[in-house]
Amino acid sequence: MTQALNLTLYERLGGAPAIEAAVDRFYDRIMSDPSLAHFFDRVSMDKQREKQKAFMTYVFGGPTNYSGKSLRIAHQRLVEEYGLKDSHFDSVVSHLRSTLRELKVAPETIKEVVALVETTRNDVLNR
Numbered sequence: 001m002t003q004a005l006n007l008t009l010y011e012r013l014g015g016a017p018a019i020e021a022a023v024d025r026f027y028d029r030i031m032s033d034p035s036l037a038h039f040f041d042r043v044s045m046d047k048q049r050e051k052q053k054a055f056m057t058y059v060f061g062g063p064t065n066y067s068g069k070s071l072r073i074a075h076q077r078l079v080e081e082y083g084l085k086d087s088h089f090d091s092v093v094s095h096l097r098s099t100l101r102e103l104k105v106a107p108e109t110i111k112e113v114v115a116l117v118e119t120t121r122n123d124v125l126n127r
């Protein structure tokens with residue numbers, strides 16, 4: 001079911017160009033948020049691009065190799081060394097919501113996306 005919902009989202013958004021627009025806007029928002037930008041300080045540009053692509057691929061239900069386990073590992077250092085916690089996760093979700101609103105995604109669809117992202121919370125926060 002999740003996959004079907006997200007294929008619909010892909011279609012509604014208009015495929016790869018729309019995803020790229022979403023990635024750019026989403027990332028601009030994160031890097032302009034002083035409570036989040038520092039998490040990316042020591043991440044290389046290549047890694048950042050990978051991260052953005054991987055995140056959006058996940059969010060839009062595209063083909064993804066990211067299991068809960070790899071999300072856990074990817075964020076482990078951020079939790080242990082930088083204190084990544086619920087408030088940061090909430091802010092990322094909020095920036096994602098705003099990005100999708102800007103792109104005129106239907107409110108019900110935004111709800112579905114947020115529900116999907118919520119399923120990663122415990123893995124991302126390593127608990």
Ligand code: HEM
Binds near residue numbers: 036051058070088
């Ligand atoms: C909301 C759900 C989230 C999802 C689905 C997600 C997804 C991902 C993915 C797929 C990667 C790449 C993993 C890899 O292959 O290396 C990644 C890395 C990363 N994420 Fe997230 N992420 C989420 C939340 C967050 C939050 C809340 C933050 C902090 C503000 C964050 C910061 C980072 C950073 C800094 C990296 C790079 C880590 C490194 O290179 O060491 N993510 N994320």
